[in-house]
Amino acid sequence: MSMVQNFPFFSIILAMFSGIASSVLDGKRAKHLSLCVIAVTTGMSAAVLRFCMKTGESYTYMMGHFPAPWGNEIRAGALEGLTATLFGLVMFFSVVGGMEHTAADVEGSKQNLFYIMIDLMLSSLLALIYTNDLFTAYVFVEINTIAGCGLIMIRQKGRSLSAAIRYMIMSQLGSGLFLIGLSLLYDVTGHLLMTPAKEAVAVIEAAGLYAVPMLVIMAVVSVGLAIKSGLYPFHYWIPDTYGYATPTASAILSGLVSKGYIFLLIKIFYRVLGRENVIASEIVNVLFVFGLAGMLMGSVHAILEKDTRRMIAYSSVAQIGYIYTGIGLGTQAGMVAAVFHMFTHSATKALLFISAVGLYEVSGDRKDFRSLRGAGYRNPLAGIGFTVGSLSMVGFPMLSGFISKLLFATSALQSPHKMLPTVIALAISTILNAVYFLRLVITLYSIPETSRGQAASPGKSNWKLQLSVVCFILLNLTLGLYSQPIVEWIGSGLAMFD
Amino acid sequence: MDTPLFVNMEETVSIILFGIGFTMLMLHRNLIKKILGMNIMDTAVYLFLAVKGYINGRMVPIVTNQIQDASAYINPVPSGLVLTGIVVSVSTTALMLALTIRLYERYGSLDLDEILMRAKEEERT
Numbered sequence: 001m002s003m004v005q006n007f008p009f010f011s012i013i014l015a016m017f018s019g020i021a022s023s024v025l026d027g028k029r030a031k032h033l034s035l036c037v038i039a040v041t042t043g044m045s046a047a048v049l050r051f052c053m054k055t056g057e058s059y060t061y062m063m064g065h066f067p068a069p070w071g072n073e074i075r076a077g078a079l080e081g082l083t084a085t086l087f088g089l090v091m092f093f094s095v096v097g098g099m100e101h102t103a104a105d106v107e108g109s110k111q112n113l114f115y116i117m118i119d120l121m122l123s124s125l126l127a128l129i130y131t132n133d134l135f136t137a138y139v140f141v142e143i144n145t146i147a148g149c150g151l152i153m154i155r156q157k158g159r160s161l162s163a164a165i166r167y168m169i170m171s172q173l174g175s176g177l178f179l180i181g182l183s184l185l186y187d188v189t190g191h192l193l194m195t196p197a198k199e200a201v202a203v204i205e206a207a208g209l210y211a212v213p214m215l216v217i218m219a220v221v222s223v224g225l226a227i228k229s230g231l232y233p234f235h236y237w238i239p240d241t242y243g244y245a246t247p248t249a250s251a252i253l254s255g256l257v258s259k260g261y262i263f264l265l266i267k268i269f270y271r272v273l274g275r276e277n278v279i280a281s282e283i284v285n286v287l288f289v290f291g292l293a294g295m296l297m298g299s300v301h302a303i304l305e306k307d308t309r310r311m312i313a314y315s316s317v318a319q320i321g322y323i324y325t326g327i328g329l330g331t332q333a334g335m336v337a338a339v340f341h342m343f344t345h346s347a348t349k350a351l352l353f354i355s356a357v358g359l360y361e362v363s364g365d366r367k368d369f370r371s372l373r374g375a376g377y378r379n380p381l382a383g384i385g386f387t388v389g390s391l392s393m394v395g396f397p398m399l400s401g402f403i404s405k406l407l408f409a410t411s412a413l414q415s416p417h418k419m420l421p422t423v424i425a426l427a428i429s430t431i432l433n434a435v436y437f438l439r440l441v442i443t444l445y446s447i448p449e450t451s452r453g454q455a456a457s458p459g460k461s462n463w464k465l466q467l468s469v470v471c472f473i474l475l476n477l478t479l480g481l482y483s484q485p486i487v488e489w490i491g492s493g494l495a496m497f498d
Numbered sequence: 499m500d501t502p503l504f505v506n507m508e509e510t511v512s513i514i515l516f517g518i519g520f521t522m523l524m525l526h527r528n529l530i531k532k533i534l535g536m537n538i539m540d541t542a543v544y545l546f547l548a549v550k551g552y553i554n555g556r557m558v559p560i561v562t563n564q565i566q567d568a569s570a571y572i573n574p575v576p577s578g579l580v581l582t583g584i585v586v587s588v589s590t591t592a593l594m595l596a597l598t599i600r601l602y603e604r605y606g607s608l609d610l611d612e613i614l615m616r617a618k619e620e621e622r623t
């Protein structure tokens with residue numbers, strides 16, 4: 001066994017223990033530890049990706065040397081490695097970019113608590129990506145929820161407390177459904193490990209048994225994870241949550257947390273329930289319809305919103321809609337598009353949140369977008385970052401958003417019944433995206449009316465934020481320009497799922 | 499009395515309880531009752547798991563009197579899952595109660611609608 005095969009387990013446990021160690025460290029040390037751990041785990045995930053691409057197959061990793069039907073397992077393949085690497089990068093730059101604001105938003109004595117939450121969040125995201133066991137997935141879903149709630153409520157200003165309780169309630173509804181789904185699945189198959197559970201599901205389906213319970217399981221698991229990732233009709237907690245948390249937390253929650261649940265859902269579809277069964281059960285069609293609704297309604301809400309960060313949050317609702325539309329197409333190409341859009345959205349949304357904060361800094365911390373008039377001149381780099389992020393969301397060529405839109409459109413062509421609605425919704429949603437994002441970009445670069453007495457402080461140079469904006473722009477360009485190999489990796493990673 | 503709903507009475511009860519808890523968590527306005535609902539929902543799942551793991555006439559899965567034969571004991575996995583689940587639900591309950599205390603101190607109410615309204619008003623001023 002090669003050393004690299006241990007890395008998924010090492011990265012999960014390293015992140016978890018650093019969280020525990022941070023509880024006795026002061027804020028500064030906890031911050032450094034957290035950054036180190038994120039960097040190290042990202043490197044490890046990249047090594048796992050490289051290893052899996054070289055050997056061309058995935059592997060399972062036994063925990064505690066108990067063989068398959070009893071023990072707990074970790075599984076790593078190309079897609080897991082790629083997702084973990086990208087999540088690690090986004091998390092690192094989000095933490096770096098929002099560092100100054102974290103220091104200002106969080107009380108001095110509680111600084112280390114924030115980084116404990118970051119460590120636990122990283123650990124739970126990695127575990128959700130790597131785990132091969134359903135109950136482990138449930139436990140880490142809950143750890144993720146608790147860490148997410150901590151990240152929201154640690155900023156004690158504004159509406160963050162009421163946002164946290166809303167987030168918690170919706171998350172608990174989702175995890176309750178997910179848990180009962182798992183219990184039913186365990187009841188029907190007798191397994192919690194994904195590999196034997198899939199075999200059992202295949203036997204049950206072939207014998208034509210338990211048709212109704214299997215349908216209920218699929219529905220309950222999908223709806224549970226859809227609630228947690230904020231699919232359209234369950235989205236109402238999103239704007240408050242992303243709008244009032246500290247910038248790092250907003251970037252991580254919108255960019256990574258919801259994607260973790262979607263990744264888990266895709267993994268369960270492929271590795272437990274069987275993709276053919278899920279398609280046959282028409283659950284995907286339900287996800288498809290709500291995905292389309294989310295694409296349109298999220299953008300409409302965003303247009304009506306005055307507060308910039310809430311506007312970006314509503315845009316997340318639309319993007320989650322895109323991802324579920326891709327899953328709902330039910331084809332391999334649709335799934336690739338969904339996974340690619342997951343990456344696009346995490347890189348772009350984190351860029352938007354971080355650069356939006358850079359723009360508030362120079363606009364007297366006012367949030368309505370009119371006060372951002374001319375902010376693009378006062379903080380040029382954040383302005384460029386925001387423009388790049390907006391163009392990527394709208395689907396400008398060279399940027400990652402363009403590639404995901406292209407993938408969605410081409411994959412829609414392969415499924416005759418869903419082609420027309422997808423393409424129409426894609427077109428309308430692109431126009432709506434352009435309306436609110438370009439309105440903001442134009443505001444950023446319009447000359448401020450001096451008579452209004454703008455608080456045009458030329459801003460202290462916050463190099464960490466600038467650095468993270470540059471890195472996010474590069475990440476976006478990489479996803480856009482080198483999309484071909486990434487799409488191939490996603491394809492081979494999904495092939496390893498079967 | 500032979501309908502499946504009566505034969506599997508424990509499962510039926512646990513699913514009904516799950517529904518009650520879920521609805522309470524989703525629709526009740528009072529935060530404490532929401533948390534109660536959450537606990538009912540989680541406990542219903544544990545009841546379901548425990549019932550599914552129990553086999554009539556067998557022992558607790560702890561080796562006693564040197565009996566090594568697995569067929570003498572009930573299925574230990576659901577019991578383990580229930581224990582893990584209890585730990586998880588205790589921590590989420592604690593977190594939600596702590597949040598509720600914070601919200602009550604700040605807005606002087608346990609009614610979620612009222613809290614949200616006051617939070618909006620506070621932001622406007």
